[in-house]
Amino acid sequence: MRPVAANRGGSRGLRFGSSAIPFFDDPLVPFFTYQWSGDALVLDAPFLETLERIEARYPDRRSAMLPALYLLQERDGYITPEGMQALAAHFDISPMAVYEVASFYTLFHFSPPGRHQIQVCRTLPCALRGAGEVVTHICNRLDIDVGERTSDGTFSLQTVECLGSCDTAPMMQVNDLYYDNLTRAEIDAILDELRDQEASHTKRPGPDGY
Ligand code: FES
Numbered sequence: 001m002r003p004v005a006a007n008r009g010g011s012r013g014l015r016f017g018s019s020a021i022p023f024f025d026d027p028l029v030p031f032f033t034y035q036w037s038g039d040a041l042v043l044d045a046p047f048l049e050t051l052e053r054i055e056a057r058y059p060d061r062r063s064a065m066l067p068a069l070y071l072l073q074e075r076d077g078y079i080t081p082e083g084m085q086a087l088a089a090h091f092d093i094s095p096m097a098v099y100e101v102a103s104f105y106t107l108f109h110f111s112p113p114g115r116h117q118i119q120v121c122r123t124l125p126c127a128l129r130g131a132g133e134v135v136t137h138i139c140n141r142l143d144i145d146v147g148e149r150t151s152d153g154t155f156s157l158q159t160v161e162c163l164g165s166c167d168t169a170p171m172m173q174v175n176d177l178y179y180d181n182l183t184r185a186e187i188d189a190i191l192d193e194l195r196d197q198e199a200s201h202t203k204r205p206g207p208d209g210y
Contacts, residue, residue, distance in 0.1 A: 042086035047071065051090075062091045065101050069108055078109040106160040114149045114156035116194050120172040123162040129169035130182075135159060137184050138172075141191055154198055155191070 051068055055061035072083040079102050088095040102108045122131050142155050149156040165171045168180030179190055
């Protein structure tokens, strides 16, 4: 077990309509049917001030889409339909164009994640080295499926494409740290340690108050 800083940003590998990835299906339904009221407060003054500073670094301000999405997620905890609609209006592009960017990256979430976001790589090198067993073990330990969050909001589980640590497969990312060469015992130790940390520190509430 060797936790290392994550490089943040594997590609997501979308499969629309697949019940195998409920995480990506259900939370997006509101986005496609959502009618934005045009509430300007979605991008309030402090947000716009920060965003405009970032935009000034680029020849085309639309190139600030990724940091804008990251800002939104930092503020709201996850990417909301309202946020995507508001960014679309701000950049004068279609909401679908915003969604296309946001949905490509696993660092963006469309529903409230757990305080500890577990992302298990499922791409071929990790798959050949037991990624499936890693996922099954975590699901059993936490009593959740992929795409779900524990009832206390502590953990959420997601499978992702290559995180760039193939030589140490199987591996997973928890928040900003990589854990590699995983075994069941090491997964148990990691989850126990995170639970212990929760118990010994004041909990930081998640985006929806958990
Ligand atoms: S295949 Fe898993 S990190 Fe590359």
